Amino acid sequence: MTRKDKVLIANGQGFWGDSILGPVRLIQEGPLDYLTLDYLAEVTMSIMQKLKGRDPSMGYATDFVQLLDRILPEAVEKGVKIVANAGGVNPMACKDAVLEVVRKHGLNVKVAVVEGDDILGHLDELMASGEAFKNMDTGEPLSKVRDGVTSANVYLGAFPIAEALDQGADIVITGRGTDPGLVLGPLIHEFGWTEKDLDQLAAGTVAGHILECGAQCTGGNYTDWQNIPKMAMIGYPIVEALADGTFTVTKHEGTGGRVTRDTVVHQLSYEMGDPANYITPDVVADFTSFEIEDEGNDRVRISGVKGTEATPTYKVSMSMRDGWKSVGSLTVSGPDALAKAKLAAEIVWQRLSYDGFDYAEDERLVEFVGANVCHEGIDIPNADQPTEVVLRLGVKGPDKAKVARFGSELVPLVTSGPPGITGFAGGRPKAAEIIGYWPALLTKDKVKTRVSVFSA
Amino acid sequence: MPKTELKAIASARSGDKGEGSNVGVIAHSEAAYRFLVEALTEDVVREHFKGINHGGVERFEAPNMRVLNFLLEDSLGGGGSASLKTDAQGKTHGLAILRMQLDIPQDVLDSVRPA
Numbered sequence: 282m283t284r285k286d287k288v289l290i291a292n293g294q295g296f297w298g299d300s301i302l303g304p305v306r307l308i309q310e311g312p313l314d315y316l317t318l319d320y321l322a323e324v325t326m327s328i329m330q331k332l333k334g335r336d337p338s339m340g341y342a343t344d345f346v347q348l349l350d351r352i353l354p355e356a357v358e359k360g361v362k363i364v365a366n367a368g369g370v371n372p373m374a375c376k377d378a379v380l381e382v383v384r385k386h387g388l389n390v391k392v393a394v395v396e397g398d399d400i401l402g403h404l405d406e407l408m409a410s411g412e413a414f415k416n417m418d419t420g421e422p423l424s425k426v427r428d429g430v431t432s433a434n435v436y437l438g439a440f441p442i443a444e445a446l447d448q449g450a451d452i453v454i455t456g457r458g459t460d461p462g463l464v465l466g467p468l469i470h471e472f473g474w475t476e477k478d479l480d481q482l483a484a485g486t487v488a489g490h491i492l493e494c495g496a497q498c499t500g501g502n503y504t505d506w507q508n509i510p511k512m513a514m515i516g517y518p519i520v521e522a523l524a525d526g527t528f529t530v531t532k533h534e535g536t537g538g539r540v541t542r543d544t545v546v547h548q549l550s551y552e553m554g555d556p557a558n559y560i561t562p563d564v565v566a567d568f569t570s571f572e573i574e575d576e577g578n579d580r581v582r583i584s585g586v587k588g589t590e591a592t593p594t595y596k597v598s599m600s601m602r603d604g605w606k607s608v609g610s611l612t613v614s615g616p617d618a619l620a621k622a623k624l625a626a627e628i629v630w631q632r633l634s635y636d637g638f639d640y641a642e643d644e645r646l647v648e649f650v651g652a653n654v655c656h657e658g659i660d661i662p663n664a665d666q667p668t669e670v671v672l673r674l675g676v677k678g679p680d681k682a683k684v685a686r687f688g689s690e691l692v693p694l695v696t697s698g699p700p701g702i703t704g705f706a707g708g709r710p711k712a713a714e715i716i717g718y719w720p721a722l723l724t725k726d727k728v729k730t731r732v733s734v735f736s737a
Numbered sequence: 738m739p740k741t742e743l744k745a746i747a748s749a750r751s752g753d754k755g756e757g758s759n760v761g762v763i764a765h766s767e768a769a770y771r772f773l774v775e776a777l778t779e780d781v782v783r784e785h786f787k788g789i790n791h792g793g794v795e796r797f798e799a800p801n802m803r804v805l806n807f808l809l810e811d812s813l814g815g816g817g818s819a820s821l822k823t824d825a826q827g828k829t830h831g832l833a834i835l836r837m838q839l840d841i842p843q844d845v846l847d848s849v850r851p852a
Contacts, residue, residue: 324818418755497750502828504748504835543763546802547750550761553806554754556799569799608821646814646821654822655829658788659836675821716818720755 284524285314288471290464290488291519294318294365295495297325297342301351303495303517308352308361311533313519314471316356317463318345318365319493326457327600327716329369330401330432340371346378349452354386357451364442364463368456370399370432375454376735383737390737393450395441397730398457400597400723401433407727414597414721423721429601431716435723436596438562439485440476441730442466448734457598459561461489464520472524476563476591483566483588484526486559490568491530491548492518498530498548500538511537516579527584529576542575545583562595562725564588594722603717605684608646608675609691609710614701615668621699622649622672628698629674629690638686646675671704677715685712740838746849747773749831756816757792758827760807760834768848770803776839782807785837789830807834 291313293304297320307316320342333340345367356363368375372394383390400407404427408414414423423430434457443466445453453466465485468474474481491498498518500509509515516536522528530545532538549568553559556568570587613622626647633639648654650671653664676687688710695702743762746769751760762777764770783794792810799806812830814822824830 502750504744504750504831543748543765546763546804547748547761549802550750550759550763550804550806552752552754553759553761553797554808555797556802556804556806557797569801571801573802603819606819606821648823650823655824656789656833656836659785659833661836673823677815677819677821718755718817 284473285471286523288314288468288522289519290315290317290467290492290522291517292317292319292464292492292495293517294320295493295497296320296322297344299495301344301348304348305352306536307517307533308355308359310536313359313361315467316361316363317492318363318367319460319463320345321366321369321457323598323600323718324716326370326432326434326598329371333371338374341369341375342367345375346382349379349382350385353382353388353390357388357390362446362451362467364453364466366455366458366463368394368454370434370456372396372454372456379452379454380735380737388737390451391449391734392452392454392736393445393448393732393734395437395445395453395455395458395730395732397728398435398437398455399433400435400728401430404430404433407723410727412723412727414599414723417720417722423599423719426601426719429603429717431600431602433597433599435728436562436598437730438462439465439469440563441732443469445732445734446470448732450734460493461486461561462563464489464492465563468522479564479588479590480586481526482564484528484583484586485522486561486564486566486588487568487571487583487586488520488522488528490559491545492520494548494551496538497551498545499532499540500544503544503547505543509539513537526586527582530581530583531579540579540581542573542581545573545581560592562591564591593725595725595728597721597723599719599721601717601719603715604677604679605681605712606675606677606715607684607688607710607712608673609688609707610650610671610673610704611691611694611702612671612704613669614703618667618669619649619652619665621701622670625672625694625698625702626674628694632690633687638683640676640678640687644676644678646673648673681712688712741841741846742835743837743839744835746841746845747835749835751827751829751831753813753816753826754808756813757790757808757810758812758830760809760830762805762807762834764803766848767803768845770800772841772845773805774798777805782834785834786812786830789833
């Protein structure tokens with residue numbers, strides 16, 4: 282294989298629900314070697330497991346299939362390869378749906394599937410073999426809540442993605458893996474990096490972290506938003522990577538948004554823990570090690586990233602049934618909006634209490650949206666004098682019937698509370714299941730990854 | 738000396754981290770970073786977020802990025818889908834820290850180029 286000097290990798294999807302215009306425009310508006318797409322959040326896996334339970338052919342990101350139907354012919358023509366964690370908890374079903382699209386457009390495309398992350402079916406044997414799956418935050422063993430577990434997935438690394446590309450895949454579908462791995466995988470494949478190239482693996486991880494939330498590094502969700510041009514047509518991010526691990530963050534020419542040292546550092550700070558020890562299955566990256574330089578013209582260069590050897594464990598993300606919740610809201614107009622909303626909230630709790638339903642302090646929520654809910658406790662002038670507020674009430678707890686009962690005392694306020702209450706079009710709020718989250722570790726050699734390649 | 742908002746010398750980004758949030762504060766100059774290393778202690782930040790965060794605060798430094806990263810231990814009203822709050826992901830905590838009023842020396846204010 283002849284190696285490229287420079288590889289262009291973009292991310293067109295920061296989460297399941299991100300705009301389809303990101304990836305559509307990335308394919309159309311400039312050069313690209315790889316398009317990565319990140320669909321999975323922690324809660325997503327549990328939702329997908331539920332969908333798969335109802336229909337064995339579901340449980341993946343259906344958005345991905347619709348996107349491919351729109352972009353695949355042009356992506357193939359331009360030689361852009363696609364790497365997506367769209368497989369969710371059913372990557373094989375996702376592959377089948379993708380192959381349908383490939384056939385529909387009459388394309389010659391190889392589709393690879395990475396499996397092995399889904400350990401839900403092996404949990405008991407793994408526990409029997411001595412894995413306690415202790416909660417990383419609380420230290421409690423999984424056995425306490427084992428029955429409620431609804432999904433269990435290992436965060437796989439980037440090497441299986443590279444292996445799929447080595448086998449000639451044009452599209453790689455994975456289940457749960459690390460988000461930065463979607464970018465690091467193609468770099469390992471293109472530059473022939475190995476497990477020993479720790480600084481390069483760390484560099485690819487930093488690049489992946491910058492890209493993983495889409496337009497959050499090109500001027501989206503940016504403090505100095507007044508200086509971001511053409512936000513409607515914001516460009517999704519691209520890295521231009523070199524074999525030594527140096528890379529430049531940029532976006533296609535003529536697109537909206539900005540790439541500056543500050544927009545990139547914003548994203549580097551996102552969901553950060555200890556910056557000196559960013560742990561992935563491939564490497565421990567040191568985010569305090571590199572140099573970051575603004576070259577102007579929407580180009581930011583990062584060099585000198587250092588990495589150290591990976592840990593012997595994978596991170597496991599489990600979700601579980603964790604009770605019920607219900608939240609509803611009504612709009613209260615002025616005059617005296619806040620005082621009336623406070624009275625309305627009291628009325629709801631008193632009526633529920635009269636009927637025998639009392640909720641503990643930590644099982645209920647009262648918010649007056651418009652009167653400084655987001656920055657509670659921080660002194661903001663006139664925050665207590667809104668011209669109108671949204672009264673937002675909620676309860677949670679283990680008893681579904683008790684949680685559901687709350688929902689029927691909100692709407693009556695419109696006719697039996699203070700005046701000027703409206704916005705009840707949604708009807709009674711319903712009880713929804715709370716999905717709990719259980720982070721744990723698993724010895725790496727107990728996980729077997731598989732890569733398979735298919736064509737239409 | 739009149740107090741100045743942190744926003745004059747820094748920007749910020751926040752997001753969820755388990756049952757808490759992280760708040761990255763990005764100083765706009767080296768002088769601003771050095772000032773913030775002294776001024777933005779864990780105690781100062783914990784006091785600022787007392788209406789939001791019900792746990793501890795841990796600080797990490799990344800001088801190469803001019804970032805001080807704060808972990809607010811219990812700021813989401815329960816993690817993930819267990820939270821009833823409007824801002825269950827801590828998306829707005831970055832802007833919240835930028836509202837902090839500080840005694841910022843004139844040379845630090847002067848060191849910050851207009852963005």
